[in-house]
Amino acid sequence: MPELPEVETIKEDLRGLVVGSEIKRAEVLDTSLVEQPSTEEFTGRLEGTGITDARRRAKHLIVELDSGDSLVFQLKIGGQLLLVPPVEEPETALMLVLYLDGERRLFLRDETSFTRARLLGAGELEERLSSLGPEPLEGGFTVEYLPREIGARRAQIKPLLLDQKVVSGIGNIYVDEILYDAKLHPRRKANTLSEGEWRALYEAIRSNLAAGVEHRGTTVRLYRDVLDRPGEHQNYLRVFEKQGQPCPRCKGEVEREKVSGRPSHFCPDCQREDGSGNGGGVESLW
Numbered sequence: 583m584p585e586l587p588e589v590e591t592i593k594e595d596l597r598g599l600v601v602g603s604e605i606k607r608a609e610v611l612d613t614s615l616v617e618q619p620s621t622e623e624f625t626g627r628l629e630g631t632g633i634t635d636a637r638r639r640a641k642h643l644i645v646e647l648d649s650g651d652s653l654v655f656q657l658k659i660g661g662q663l664l665l666v667p668p669v670e671e672p673e674t675a676l677m678l679v680l681y682l683d684g685e686r687r688l689f690l691r692d693e694t695s696f697t698r699a700r701l702l703g704a705g706e707l708e709e710r711l712s713s714l715g716p717e718p719l720e721g722g723f724t725v726e727y728l729p730r731e732i733g734a735r736r737a738q739i740k741p742l743l744l745d746q747k748v749v750s751g752i753g754n755i756y757v758d759e760i761l762y763d764a765k766l767h768p769r770r771k772a773n774t775l776s777e778g779e780w781r782a783l784y785e786a787i788r789s790n791l792a793a794g795v796e797h798r799g800t801t802v803r804l805y806r807d808v809l810d811r812p813g814e815h816q817n818y819l820r821v822f823e824k825q826g827q828p829c830p831r832c833k834g835e836v837e838r839e840k841v842s843g844r845p846s847h848f849c850p851d852c853q854r855e856d857g858s859g860n861g862g863g864v865e866s867l868w
């Protein structure tokens with residue numbers, strides 16, 4: 583599903599393309615989209631409002647309206663927002679159409695129909711976002727933050743990084759690339775990481791997400807920007823879905839295994855489960 587770099591790209595597109603527009607009418611084509619309020623209230627409260635801003639928090643895409651409401655999308659794996667024109671009108675898997683001024687329409691389509699939307703008042707929005715961990719590309723996310731928050735946990739590092747309450751915006755693609763750069767096996771227990779490993783992890787989080795934003799997201803399958811263009815970061819992946827291929831660092835073979843229920847891709851030579859070879863973790867007795 584779209585992670586921080588993909589939602590950030592869509593947000594920037596919306597800022598450039600639809601902020602300042604008026605929503606003339608809203609049409610919900612798949613009522614499973616609207617979690618809050620009722621579909622009738624959702625469309626009624628959208629109609630006639632102006633779009634004043636677009637922003638992102640974690641993987642949430644937030645469209646600010648001059649009514650004081652926020653339209654919040656949780657884009658799932660197939661979720662696409664497409665602006666017509668210039669994009670050709672999509673015909674399948676439509677969930678929502680926002681009719682804008684100037685004969686333009688913003689389509690939400692999702693082949694998997696897992697995308698969800700909420701229309702929230704100011705207090706409701708802040709409450710909904712309050713449990714999220716810090717934004718990893720912002721100043722509040724320091725090198726000390728992760729060891730302080732999770733450094734005593736015996737849990738595996740990969741599911742901890744995917745936990746949006748720990749840190750915001752990381753999903754299953756970027757986490758595998760981050761752990762590869764930090765030379766950490768996805769099953770490493772957080773409480774076994776050395777100071778050097780925490781620093782490497784911090785730097786890998788920042789550099790991988792920043793590169794993903796710079797490359798306008800990763801299109802492994804369905805992700806598109808608002809103008810229906812794929813991202814480019816898939817060309818820079820080293821381990822995600824590269825099982826059986828050589829590790830770019832050591833030429834060993836990239837493996838795929840489930841870790842905490844998620845398909846995980848790593849180099850078993852560079853990312854040792856016991857932490858050896860990294861100057862951290864459990865030292866070899868030999």
Ligand SMILES: [Zn+2]
Pocket residue numbers: 829830831832833834849850851852853
């Ligand atoms: Zn390797």
